[in-house]
Amino acid sequence: MRPFTYSRPASADDAIAAMRGESEARFLAGGTNLVDLMKMGVEQPARLVDITRLPLSDIQEHEGGVRIGAMVRNSDAANHPLIRERYPVLSQALLSGASPQLRNMASMGGNLMQRTRCFYFYDPSYSECNKRLPGSGCSALTGYNRIHAILGASERCIATNPSDMSVALAALDAVVQVKGPRGERSIPILEFHRLPGETPQRDTNLRPGELITAIDLAPLPWARQSHYLKVRDRNSYAFALVSVAAIVNVDGSGTIRQARIALGGVAHKPWRIPQAEHLLVGQKAGDKAYHSAADALLRGAKPHRNNAFKVELARRSIVRALTTAAAVA
Numbered sequence: 001m002r003p004f005t006y007s008r009p010a011s012a013d014d015a016i017a018a019m020r021g022e023s024e025a026r027f028l029a030g031g032t033n034l035v036d037l038m039k040m041g042v043e044q045p046a047r048l049v050d051i052t053r054l055p056l057s058d059i060q061e062h063e064g065g066v067r068i069g070a071m072v073r074n075s076d077a078a079n080h081p082l083i084r085e086r087y088p089v090l091s092q093a094l095l096s097g098a099s100p101q102l103r104n105m106a107s108m109g110g111n112l113m114q115r116t117r118c119f120y121f122y123d124p125s126y127s128e129c130n131k132r133l134p135g136s137g138c139s140a141l142t143g144y145n146r147i148h149a150i151l152g153a154s155e156r157c158i159a160t161n162p163s164d165m166s167v168a169l170a171a172l173d174a175v176v177q178v179k180g181p182r183g184e185r186s187i188p189i190l191e192f193h194r195l196p197g198e199t200p201q202r203d204t205n206l207r208p209g210e211l212i213t214a215i216d217l218a219p220l221p222w223a224r225q226s227h228y229l230k231v232r233d234r235n236s237y238a239f240a241l242v243s244v245a246a247i248v249n250v251d252g253s254g255t256i257r258q259a260r261i262a263l264g265g266v267a268h269k270p271w272r273i274p275q276a277e278h279l280l281v282g283q284k285a286g287d288k289a290y291h292s293a294a295d296a297l298l299r300g301a302k303p304h305r306n307n308a309f310k311v312e313l314a315r316r317s318i319v320r321a322l323t324t325a326a327a328v329a
Contacts, residue, residue, distance in 0.1 A: 070109030
């Protein structure tokens with residue numbers, strides 16, 4: 001492991017100041033992803049700025065919705081009454097991620113920053129990884145790509161985003177609050193993560209030195225009618241092959257008023273196509289409407305040698321998640 005310096009600032013301003021001029025510095029929160037990457041030699045920061053003591057651990061009502069501090073632990077957010085009652089899809093997504101021990105350490109801000117679990121990215125012995133070594137190639141394109149992307153990928157990278165939480169946040173239209181050298185700004189969750197394009201080494205649209213301070217959830221009364229479905233190889237401590245965050249507002253006649261659908265395990269960022277959701281509005285809740293939305297969400301899918309099964313798996317998962325969400329009283 002590369003030697004590094006360490007500091008523990010007492011305020012967000014001090015944390016941001018500690019990053020100034022340090023291109024190889026990293027914020028350290030729960031460390032459940034960063035420390036693993038450091039052990040593997042994938043991340044080699046010259047400086048760690050420990051933000052675990054910053055006063056960013058509150059969950060409170062905010063402008064009719066809820067604000068979640070960036071240092072709130074995943075387990076605390078999942079079990080908080082405001083989240084369980086108003087945004088159950090987020091609680092379900094958090095509880096489906098990792099193990100209880102990891103959820104007790106992982107922070108909400110850190111979860112947003114998770115890096116891909118692509119085998120080739122995680123193993124520095126593979127020299128071709130554009131995410132780790134820009135311009136070197138992508139071993140997954142011709143290698144074993146069962147867990148990789150079927151949507152939004154590029155010839156530079158076919159890695160997927162591993163976060164369950166981010167999929168639920170995408171369906172909820174969350175807004176990420178950040179603070180940096182230029183001040184504060186708000187980033188809609190659908191603009192926070194990036195598709196690989198020509199720069200797969202960039203996972204997010206954060207600017208250098210910016211610190212995530214909170215995640216805002218807007219008032220969404222019908223978010224109670226929701227469901228998070230995660231399909232994985234085993235029911236504990238496994239990343240999603242496909243996941244679906246579904247929110248459906250169905251009236252007394254069985255007609256869909258509004259819907260939100262986000263997919264995980266299929267792209268470099270949580271995958272959401274608002275046009276697919278619009279197809280559901282005014283339709284009778286049921287398989288016919290759900291299949292049409294699934295087709296729209298998966299249009300343009302480009303599977304690879306080992307992951308063609310994901311297309312049909314995603315289609316069936318979308319229908320099942322919508323069916324389950326619509327049935328919530």
